[in-house]
Amino acid sequence: MNKTIKKVAVLGSGVMGSRIACHFANIGVQVLLLDIVPFELTDEEKKKGLTKEDSLVRNRIVNQALQSTLKSNPSAIYDKAFASRISTGNFDDDLPKIKEVDWIIEVVVERLDIKQQLFEKVEKYRKPGTLITSNTSGIPMHMMCEGRSEDFQENFAGTHFFNPPRYLKLLEIIPAPKTNPEIIDFLMDYGDRFLGKETVLCKDTPAFIANRIGVYAIISGMHTIEKMGMGVSEVDKLTGTVIGRAKSATFRTMDVVGLDTTVNVANNLYKALPDDESRDKFKLPKIVEVLYENKWFGDKTGQGYFKMIRHKDGRKELKEIDFETFEYKDVEKPKFKALEAAKEHENLKNRIKLLVNFDDKAGEFYRATFYDLFRYCSNRIPEISDELYRIDQAVCAGFGWEYGPFENWDILGIKDTVSKMEAAGEKPASWVYEMLDAGHESFYKVEGGKKCYYDIPSKSYKAIPGVDEFIILDTLKAADKKLWGNAGSTVYDLGDDVIGLEFHTKMNSMGQEVIEGINTAIGMAEKSHKGLVIGNEGGNFSAGANLSMLFMFAGDQDFDEINLMIAQFQNTMMRARYSSVPVVVAPHNMALGGGCELSLHADHIQAHAELYMGLVEVGVGLIPAGGGTKEMTRRFANSVISGDVELNQLQEYFMNIAMAKVSTSAEEARNLGYLTNQDGITLNRKRQLAEAKAKVLALHESGYTQPVQQTNIKVLGKTSLALFEAGITGMQYGAYISEHDAKIARRLAWVMSGGDLSSPTEVSEQYLLDLEREAFLSLTGEKKTLERIHSILFKGKPLRN
Template sequence: METTFAEKEIKSKASTGKRTIKKVAVLGSGIMGSRIACHFANIGVEVLLLDMVPKELNAAESAKGLTLDNKNVRNRLVTDSFQNTLKSNPAPLYHKSFASRIKLGNFEDNMKEIVNYDWVMEVVVENLKIKKIIYDQVEQFRKPGTLVTSNTSGIPIHLMAEGRSEDFQKHFCGTHFFNPPRYLKLLEIIPTPKTNKSVVDFLMHYGDLYLGKTTVLAKDTPAFIANRVGVYSLMKTLQIVEDMGLTVEEVDKLTGPVVGRPKSGTFRLSDVVGLDTTINVSNNLYAGLSGDESKDGFQLPKMVQQMQERKWLGDKTGQGFYKKVKGADGQSEILSLDLKTFEYRPQQKSKFETLEATKSIENLKDRFAVLLAGKDKAGEFYRRSFLDIFQYVSNRIPEIADELYRIDAAVSAGFAWEMGPFETWDAIGVKKVVGLMEEAGKKPAAWVYEMLQNGFEFFYKVEAGQRQYYDIPSKSYKPIPGTQDFIILDNLRAANKKVWGNKGATLFDIGDGVLNLEFHSKMNTLGSEVVEGIIKSISVAEKDFAGLVIGNDGANFSAGANLAMLFMYAIEQEYDEIDFMIRQFQNTIMRVRYSSIPVVVAPHGMTLGGGCEMVMHADRVQAAAETYIGLVEVGVGLIPGGGGTKEMTLRVSDRIEAGDVELNALQNSFMNIAQAKVSTSAQEAFDMHILRRGDEITLNRNRLIADAKTAVLDLVEQGYTQPLPRKDIKVQGKTGLALFKTGVFGMLTGRYISEHDAKIANKIAYVMCGGDLSYPQLVSEQYLLDLEREAFLSLTGEKKTLERIQSILQGGKPLRN
């Protein structure tokens, strides 16, 4: 398993100043504790995960005749919690093997081991008395200088530090992760007045660089930043919904991707998280807040009170705002809760004129003004909810944060919003929003009026390619700390760093002789404009620059080829046009490999089909940790036609030795293509041989393009030389082809695959074996590319392939026919 390269990179950097983190102890193995332990294991850290010793035997232990002294019994709670976490979906680990980095134990037998650990993190139940008991034990065994932090979300940090030693208090603070910690990017750092500044600085940097987090410095105020604002926004939304009589479906449509929020919307997300969690946080805030003018916003609406009484808390109780049932035909159906009758009913489609008006507006920033101007119920909902949250956040400065950018960063990273409240306010226009507020009988905080009176009309601006925020005390703009190492393409756009562009791609000068090609087609598909952009960017780089990065700041790197264009040509039987398209795309991908300058590709998120093929032909790959990559063309009835099948064959040839090993290696790569396998992380892509020795992983997505630029400069420094096309790829010919055909026939007769699946699989095998050559021999890349293109072209003439493509284009769902 080739997983060591990214780990070496992480470990080589895993110290900041004089402090190094090699071992972390996590105290508490519940949902958060186990998942936090897994994320530390993801970055190569050794973890000790501890929990309580059971007070009595369970039935299974009694049946085996075990006693409470048995080690397995004493570790039962931590073992059960950890195993449940490993089974959870989405997976908490980048790679299953990383579980071996986590040692399990209990508070009584293993707490003494924390003397050897660099960081002790407490993640036990939200009870101050219990936490203090744990800290008594930590004080007994920790060595001076060891970091101690709490993942609490509801207990004031300073209360937990009371009565502790001076060294403990200097090295203690809150480190609040959001669940699931692998995927949600927020890490709030909450110091006490006695926490050493060097500790805070270390944690801010470590969370960013090594844990891949948006680290936000928060004050020790109720619910800190993200939950304070996010839960307020949710509760106010529920109150507005109740007042306006909106349906569950309407609200989820209004509060989903159209406003840059998760596609689950408000109610589906609440079901996933658990309504009890929201209720607990909201009740605690309502009871504990003083001096918050909008405290009543945390009162539970009647519908939430009813759901609490009925224990309809979401997925964990089997029903919430939605309920999954089996219909008369045995098929699963998801019903919606009628908020008026409190009965479940089939889901209803919702439609709003205001949303229809934004369908053609791709840029999120441009949508908000249209949404708030709507004359229907949607427009009213947006005005009420957005103006209220704008007023609320303006009044929370300096209570929960001294700087406005911290509120945006915390809410965006914690709740997966594309834009924070101040960013959204900026997109509509600060002055315009203040006018709308006043019309609605609301007013923002006094500092907003003062800002406007002093001639500052934006919360953010870009200066010399760096984003700056409005600093209230100094009444001036300042760079956002910690972002100086990021390369954000929107900032370069504002700074006029564009070198070239068309409708689907833009080329930027990112400094030090390096260019970056950005895609911005729909879903970053690889249509003619993007292909033109790749060719143009390499030509420009070869002439005047040192190297090229291909990367973007979109939600995903690339969804693959433009199927709509291919489908149109196939329906019209324009096979010459399709042949030209494939040749052009193959030539473009090969240009990525065989250029005179180094090309580094920086994938992230979904990187499928042609996007994966581009990655596989880079001189080096700098992948985001959360990269889901694979050759998925089989799903639309095709084979990888942009060099993917060829490249997989080449890589098998490079790593085989002799005999059966060759066929085994070839079969594994064949199955990855035939099953349209997609990696669940960049780390897993090493196993699939999509990423190779020398490719590297970036934990923090915001650093990806900057790291890719560094990789380009490293290649230049090493004396990059243009490689030569390969003519030494070993293929198996008829020997391998016969074995593959036998296997495919067995799968077909066993009804594991359809006839069309078998046809596609046989074409993949034909290419990967080099055709029906009479014996194993060496062939060229171009030979395999020609076979690949012919197979791809032949499948575009198949009716069942067209049906599969149509299914994806119309509904986004793969068709098995």
């Protein structure tokens, strides 16, 4: 189906509606956001003499909702300027405008009667063939489109975004009884390619896939927690990142989302599922029911499983609920032998195996909750999905899990786990036994370089649709595509004569192993390949340079070693920039310090839309010295407009580094000068490496020529030094920065000005690199710099001294 989406109408401006509108604006689509006309004037409107006919009144609800969303943190929009793509109005005056749009998305309150009334009005103005979808989280599709025209029903489906739609990757697509299959294919593809979503095809069953499984896991888990007598902090310690789930774990997540939201889904599921064998698990245990009845819903009501106490002296103190008394008590700091043992395992799969099989209270909890969920998911096929991989996709994308239920089952070993499940009274569905009897002992496997899933009807393995368009490093590993590796990095064959370099250190920090990996990969690419992609599938691209070795050398005042270390880092960055083959870097999430510097030196950056990039070295008492200061000075020099603007632009780049500014999106990284207009942005993280590879091939095919180092970088010498000094002195006098902050800023100003030159002068990149290294070395000898590094390394938080 050849459809182009230029303009979308979003009907309903509440929390979801306004955020969906923002996400469409993020990708360049024009949005019409509509809501109801207020029933009454506010006191403020009365004082202004306004009437119900004034547009300010009639559009008050929609405008207030949108402004609230635009002020939200984290932001719903990549760049505040993109808000201009959203126009607002109301259902009474502006609904006729929907005839101009290509897609209508309904996001009003979850009441069937209200949705049906709105759809009746929509039919009066909607032009035939226009997409019409509902963001319902549970109302059946067939009920919503009853009584509508054939054209409406053929173009109608469910598009269930998860909140917040910018950050949560799941988009469930639910066909209605008469939906044209081509419409579903279009929505699946558009959500993936343009909205950056994990699009999952669902059946029209209660709560679809993600909420059916995710809410079951939560409420069923609550029954286990209550039975085992576990506390809030104990559970959150066990259910967060240690097992590959959200940092906010269980109870903190419920407080943020709102307990009422989870309970409403659970109650609705209990009513809608009379034949579910685990229906009673959706009943609320006491540890949920008491809070719900008290309306302690979490952050929105000021208290939930946690409560922040604000003392008169300004102190804040976090408390947690006591499940014995249902009063608040001090937050506990639980310890488990299993978690202590797990610290030895950086690899998540190995950690999960250890934790679930550990002989202590933590292991008992994991076995109870994992085995119960495995059984439940096995029984949901084919009820909610014919394919098991869709359940994993939906839960991971909707709830932020690293691995879904069937993936976790694979990690633990299906055959062995089934025996343990039987012993625990959690016998899985019969098809699992049939699979094992046929000699198949995993739900997933890699065949012919493709990730495949076990298909139950055919009792064979089939390739997961669409994944052949992605580059998945785990799949390359399994397909024996590794070409080289050390403890911190691996080189893979990405196909088509392109190789890829992956980091896999803690937080993907850049130490000696990564530097060796970069140099080795470039050498391999230059020898026999068309180019190199540097990227990874970790939680972050790179949190920056490994500070441990620097701290040790600085503590010993071994400045010769520091000098060599920084020179090697600089030479590696420059090699990335001036190699004889194209080098494309694919940063995502955090790309800080050295991770940012490596990106800055690439031939091309293929960034993920969620990119938090910045040169943050001042936070540890240093300046960027892996070419970061040099590169921003070079970029300034190559883009300046002569006159006053020249100094203003240089000052902007200086402040970005001096204030350690980090972008909140790839679009903002472009505004900060870290990305150029030629660099690319990928919405769907799973497509990022493939698009980076495509860029390598495009650069190669266009006749890539090895660049030559620049020797004509214009620096301003005393002119800019004077400007910087005035600003630094003013900040210091105003007590905005400390004495040590001022010292760091002056070193930075020295480098970006090219030193104390009497007039503007053209210098080379190496000249600036040498200034960078000298400034960095001098700062490593400062006691207060060592204190800042120590605080980051041993306390995990920045120090301002």
